[in-house]
Amino acid sequence: MKTRPDYSFELAAQARGLIRVAGVDEVGRGPLCGPVTAAAVVLDPNQIPEGLNDSKALSHKRRAALVEVLLAAADCSVAHASVEEIDELNILQASHLAMRRAVAGLRQAPDHLLIDGNRMPGGLNLSAELIVRGDARALSIAAASILAKEVRDALMVDLAQQYPGYGWEHNAGYPTKDHKQALLDLGVTPVHRRSFKPVHNILCQDKSITP
Secondary structure, three states: OOOEEEHHHHHHHOOOOOOOOEEEEEEEEOOOOOEEEEEEEEEOOOOOOOOOOOHHHHOOOHHHHHHHHHHHOOOOEEEEEEEEEHHHHOHHHHHHHHHHHHHHHOOOOOOEEEEEEEOOOOOOOOOEEEEEHHHOHHHHHHHHHHHHHHHHHHHHHHHHHHHOOHHHHHOOOOOOOHHHHHHHHHHHHHOOOOOOOHHHHHHHHHHHOOO
């Protein structure tokens, strides 16, 4: 049975005296290129937008409309970890870095974090809890998932204009069939993640080195 997110996790934290609760989520761990993007959102309980849900369950049009409302009615922050940081740290640590940056970018520091996933980012230095599939369970995380996805998708559309032929305007850098074929036909761009196997293997082949 599918669930819809609600405000119960936020209310539980507030009942413990943790008033400003931020939802935190990231998008872009799976793509072969581009940054990983995270968002942090503190909802105003008196102005929660209607229709918040897991970003994957919403159309682009609906997400874009919700982003406009969120930016006007909530404390929102978006941050990235670069391709270079992904290759240096690994994708998990880079996604956690983007999350920490997003939290640090909020206008006012939160008292508590609701974080999507099952791995707690290090270095947060404040109260936090993990919620598996949190974007479908907690409204603040759903809001963060929507914001992060819309910002990253727009960024990938911009990159698609700089590096045409890879289909990033519709595949967002994920390893689709057309993206992988373009890698073979057009080669590796500066914004591809060299630590990811499909990219790494092509670079090794180009250098005539066994992967």
